[in-house]
Amino acid sequence: MTPERFCPHYPAPQAKRPSAWRMFFSKRRSWLDSLYARSYQMKMGEVHLPGVDLYMVNEPALVRRVMVDEAAAFPKHAMLGDALRPLLGDSIFTTNGEVWQRQRALMDPSFEAARIRHVFGRMREAAAAMAQRLRKVPEGAEHDVEIEMTHVAADIILRTILSQPLDSAGAQQVFAAFERYQALAPRLMMPAFFGLRWLRPWWQIRRSRHAAAEIRTLLSALIRPRFEAAQAGQVVIEGDILATLLQVRDGKTGQGFGFDELVDQVAMLFLAGHETSASALSWALHLLAHAPSVQERLHEEARTTFDPDSDDPGAMKDLALARNVFREALRLFPPVGFLARQSAAGCTMRDKRVPAHASVVISPWLIQRHRDLWARPDEFDPDRYDDAGSDAPAQDPGPSARESLRRAYLPFGMGPRVCIGAAFAQQEAALILATLAREFRVEPVPGHVPEPVGRLTIRAENGIRLRVFQRRVGEGP
Numbered sequence: 001m002t003p004e005r006f007c008p009h010y011p012a013p014q015a016k017r018p019s020a021w022r023m024f025f026s027k028r029r030s031w032l033d034s035l036y037a038r039s040y041q042m043k044m045g046e047v048h049l050p051g052v053d054l055y056m057v058n059e060p061a062l063v064r065r066v067m068v069d070e071a072a073a074f075p076k077h078a079m080l081g082d083a084l085r086p087l088l089g090d091s092i093f094t095t096n097g098e099v100w101q102r103q104r105a106l107m108d109p110s111f112e113a114a115r116i117r118h119v120f121g122r123m124r125e126a127a128a129a130m131a132q133r134l135r136k137v138p139e140g141a142e143h144d145v146e147i148e149m150t151h152v153a154a155d156i157i158l159r160t161i162l163s164q165p166l167d168s169a170g171a172q173q174v175f176a177a178f179e180r181y182q183a184l185a186p187r188l189m190m191p192a193f194f195g196l197r198w199l200r201p202w203w204q205i206r207r208s209r210h211a212a213a214e215i216r217t218l219l220s221a222l223i224r225p226r227f228e229a230a231q232a233g234q235v236v237i238e239g240d241i242l243a244t245l246l247q248v249r250d251g252k253t254g255q256g257f258g259f260d261e262l263v264d265q266v267a268m269l270f271l272a273g274h275e276t277s278a279s280a281l282s283w284a285l286h287l288l289a290h291a292p293s294v295q296e297r298l299h300e301e302a303r304t305t306f307d308p309d310s311d312d313p314g315a316m317k318d319l320a321l322a323r324n325v326f327r328e329a330l331r332l333f334p335p336v337g338f339l340a341r342q343s344a345a346g347c348t349m350r351d352k353r354v355p356a357h358a359s360v361v362i363s364p365w366l367i368q369r370h371r372d373l374w375a376r377p378d379e380f381d382p383d384r385y386d387d388a389g390s391d392a393p394a395q396d397p398g399p400s401a402r403e404s405l406r407r408a409y410l411p412f413g414m415g416p417r418v419c420i421g422a423a424f425a426q427q428e429a430a431l432i433l434a435t436l437a438r439e440f441r442v443e444p445v446p447g448h449v450p451e452p453v454g455r456l457t458i459r460a461e462n463g464i465r466l467r468v469f470q471r472r473v474g475e476g477p
Contacts, residue, residue, distance in 0.1 A: 006290045007378045008283075008332060009449050013037045031338055031454030032365070041371045044350045053358040055349065058367050060407040062349055066341055066360055068415035072097075073347070074360055076417075077340035087181060087212035089264035092420070093272060102250060104420070106257060107265060110244040111420050116427055118239065119160040120313040123428055126155040127435040128308065129165070134440060137468045142445050144463045145285045149432075150278040154178075156428055157273045161241045161266060162222055174218045174270070181211040182275065182456055219263055219270075227259050242266065269421070276335035277425050279457040280411075281432055282464050284329035286450055287380045289442045289466050294382060297321055299471070302438035319430045322437070324382035326429040330411035332380065335457040337365035339413060364410050365458065373399060373408035442466040 014036040039045065043059035057063055066074045075096035084094055092103045109115065130152040137143050154175050155166035166175060184207055223242065230246040245265065249256050257265065288295040298321050305318035316322075339362040346356045354360065369377045375384075375398030387401035399407075412419035419425075436442075445467055450460035 006287065006380045008287060008290070008380060010378075010452050011035070013039060032452060032458075035366070039366055040369055040377075044352065046352065053355055054361060055352070055354055055358060056361050056363060056366070057349065058363065058370060059350070060367075060373070063362055063367065063410070064414070065349075066362060067339075067410075067413065067417070071415045071417065073344050074341040075344060077342050077359060080340065086209045087215060088268045088271065089216075089260065091264040091268035093268045103261075103265070104416075106248045106250065107245070107420055109248050110241045111424060113423060115241070115244060116423050117313045119241065120427065120431075121311040122159040122163075122240070123156050123431055124308070124311060126152055126159055126165070127431050129155060129167075130432070131308075131435055131439055134436075134468060135470060140467050140469055142465045143468045144465050145442070146278070146282045146460060146464045149281040149285070150274065152432060153274040153278040153281065153428070154270075156277075157270050159240075160424075161269055161273075163240045163242075164222060174215055174222075177211050177214045177218065178271065178274075181208060181215065182271075184208040184211070215267060216263055219266055220259075223263060223266060224259070227262060241269070272419075273421055273424070275457050277428055279335040279459055280326065280329050280333065280425075281429060282460070283333035283458075284325055284429070284433060285436070285442055285466060286460075286464050287329055287332070288325065288437075289444045291380055292443075294321075294325065294380075295437065295441065298325060298433065298437040299441070302434040306434040306438060308435055308438065313427060316427070316430050316434065319434050320386075321382065322430045322433040323426065324385045325433060326426065327385055328380060328382040331368045331409060332378075333452065333458050334364035334368060334411040336411075336413075337454045337458045338363045362410075365454065367408050367410065370408060374404045375399060375401070439471055441469040441471055443469070 011032045016036060039056075042056075044062065045056040045058075047054040047056075057066060076094065081094040088094055090099065092100055092107060095103060130148065133151075134143075134148070151166065158164045158166055158174075166172065226242060226246065245257060245262060247256070288298065301319060301321050307315050341360045341362065343354050343356055343358045343360055347354050367373065371377060384401045385405070412422040412425075443466060445465045448462075448465050450464045451462050452458055453461040
């Protein structure tokens with residue numbers, strides 16, 4: 001248990017439930033603004049607007065029903081396709097049914113354990129480049145770690161998928177266009193979610209589509225030469241994820257990805273892969289800065305068990321605390337705070353009649369802070385995961401850590417649509433946190449309190465600024 005008992009700031013829930021219309025307009029800025037005190041205790045809630053029925057499901061048994069047991073009856077919400085199709089096309093992020101099943105089967109080989117270990121060397125190169133940048137930060141200077149974590153996460157994705165470091169000209173253009181697209185996407189998704197597409201400003205739609213077209217053009221230029229070489233039976237570059245995607249074939253038809261479909265999947269991997277990791281890693285550093293004893297333990301773990309020059313992922317097997325810090329950051333600040341589904345047909349949940357095509361929302365943000373599902377739900381405690389592997393009785397009032405982890409922990413989702421990159425993200429996070437903790441120390445900036453906002457992911461509206469110090473070689477706690 002951490003001695004600091006640090007509870008990070010998050011938007012204070014309203015005392016009473018707001019009206020449905022006020023809830024809608026507050027959601028346009030951030031999902032988190034519409035929450036009220038009972039949101040963190042309820043098992044199921046509902047909101048009704050003209051033409052819109054929305055059900056928020058927090059009860060673990062119902063969550064499992066929607067995401068695992070009856071997943072086909074609750075496909076991904078249509079608004080995801082409306083908002084993201086200009087960029088992601090028909091990728092596994094937006095498709096449903098047989099199309100999704102075929103795509104997922106073709107994608108899975110690229111993210112098997114052996115493949116993730118195979119790209120570790122490319123991850124390490126990006127982590128080393130990050131450390132080199134941070135060495136240039138003046139001692140004790142303020143640094144926005146959201147910007148740095150976005151940079152390193154994008155660098156890792158580009159290196160592991162396309163064998164392109166972020167400092168290459170094409171990669172920089174892709175990254176800049178993604179930044180513009182991500183700023184616009186939430187503003188367009190929310191009206192679509194509530195069936196109010198007419199509220200989306202035409203100029204924002206135009207700017208979003210222009211950014212999406214630019215990204216796809218740039219990605220196409222990087223992918224096409226290798227796609228055409230693969231079609232001709234040649235292998236230009238081996239060892240990255242694109243190489244695997246070019247080789248996979250459907251077991252029934254013998255066909256692989258077509259070119260446009262391949263661009264869809266790579267765009268999805270870049271958007272989902274770098275944005276979610278950057279969000280979680282930024283919050284992890286914020287938490288460590290406010291828990292100095294945990295940070296010192298992590299430094300000692302990295303200093304004694306981690307070799308930053310090794311290309312062997314097995315060298316990271318002893319980074320237990322690094323993994324637990326990341327797990328706790330994912331619990332407190334899940335990158336995707338709300339998962340939107342639709343009911344394919346009418347059904348009953350907790351004696352409520354849910355009509356066909358209703359919006360059914362699963363919220364990792366609420367479930368992972370639920371007052372009845374976690375002991376000390378708002379407290380940063382990476383050691384709770386050690387307790388989850390123990391048969392010892394809980395030391396605090398409330399559910400045991402093992403029970404909470406089993407029933408109420410879903411930062412990567414669950415069921416057949418569980419995040420394809422979960423193992424990738426955990427390997428990447430342990431590497432980055434160990435690289436940072438071994439050589440650097442971070443401290444809070446007095447007076448700066450990051451303000452979480454729920455948009456495409458959960459980010460800090462005002463950035464996460466920390467003071468960065470470089471440790472002396474061999475420095476212990």
